[in-house]
Amino acid sequence: MDTRRPVLLAVAHGTRSAAGVAAAHALLSRVRALRPGLDVRCCFLDLARPVLSEALTALDGRAAVLVPLLLGGGYHLRVDLPQALAAAGLAHLPLARALGPHPLLATALADRLAAAGRPAGAGPVVLAAAGSSDPAANADTARTAALLADRLGDGQPVVAAYLSAARPTPRQAVAALHAAGHRRVAVATHLLAPGFFADRAAATGARWTSAPLGTHDALARLVALRYDEARADVRRARPAPTPVPAA
Incomplete structure (x- = not known):
């Protein structure tokens, strides 16, 4: 050492x-x-x-x-x-x-989405973050959503959502996209590890949900x-x- x-x-x-x-x-x-x-x-x-x-x-x-x-x-x-x-x-x-935010984080998120089976250009993505009562933390999530959209490069929107303390929740974001006519919605799990929040991120009704970054x-x-x-x-x-x- x-x-x-x-x-x-x-x-x-x-x-x-x-x-x-x-x-x-x-x-x-x-x-x-x-x-x-x-x-x-x-x-x-x-x-x-x-x-x-x-x-x-x-x-x-x-x-x-x-x-x-x-x-x-x-x-x-x-x-x-x-x-x-x-x-x-x-x-x-x-x-x-x-x-985060950082392009390397967007790379990891994009790879996890691909591993979950989402084809390029399949439809909108919801970025499911833990959420915070601190607006600066949620602004970082929004910046990561923009970086992920750039990294995916398929013209599909990436919507920031929050599993606690802020809105929309991932479930709400997925439901709103479904209501707008998007049937193929993916959730990018913006979490490091399995646990309570990751379980909630997986229960939104999205077609694909990526694994935590791990x-x-x-x-x-x-x-x-x-x-x-x-x-x-x-x-x-x-x-x-x-x-x-x-x-």
């Missing part, structure tokens, strides 16, 4: 689903394969262990970059994670951006990219050395 590089400490939302927890660990196994020697660790905001406070304590003074396994910004990124770092006396640790290679590359970006931001923020006057 290369101890000269900061630990990549990934923090997932957390779930009671054993399959959901396993999916987070499997994704990070893919990241380790991309970055041999990098110390990649996993923790959770709640509902699964280790929780973030335990993982921060386990760093035992090691430098680290906190990479949220969150598909968009919002309250967790703006408030919860900075507060957790401050409470641990580690406010100096770099905090990476959310995974261990898709583009997602693993995106996790590594966010780590690199946060490290680069730290290096750029360091003050330049003060020149020593000539004697």
Whole structure:
């Protein structure tokens, strides 16, 4: 293990689903394969262990970059994670951006739709995201919907929908498209792992529903990219050395 590089400490939302927890660990196994020697660790905001406070304590003074396994910004990124770092006396640790929006995320979503059987140009797509009471997080979902439409490139609309805290829900979005005459509607599951929300995304009446993003290679590359970006931001923020006057 290369101890000269900061630990990549990934923090997932957390779930009671054993399959959901396993999916987070499997994704990070893919990241380790991309970055041999990098110390990649996993923790959770709640509902699964280790929780973030335990993982921060386990760093035992090691430098680290906190990479949220969150598909968009919002309250967790703006408030919860900075507060957790401050409470641990580690406010100096770099905090990476959310995974999305990003074209790599759109690539993973498009591939999952194709694997679910949706032919190119088959009809509209509903992007089923977790949803948030934070408008900024929902705006990120809308931007991801636009990126997915660009990635699909078949002229079909992609409608952002939310499984909680915002409207339309995926079921409502699918029903509205059916009412408008679209019989072949697909749902792109904008979630990392199986669990309660993924089960709801699969119960909309759409013809095709993609699997959660899971261990898709583009997602693993995106996790590594966010780590690199946060490290680069730290290096750029360091003050330049003060020149020593000539004697």
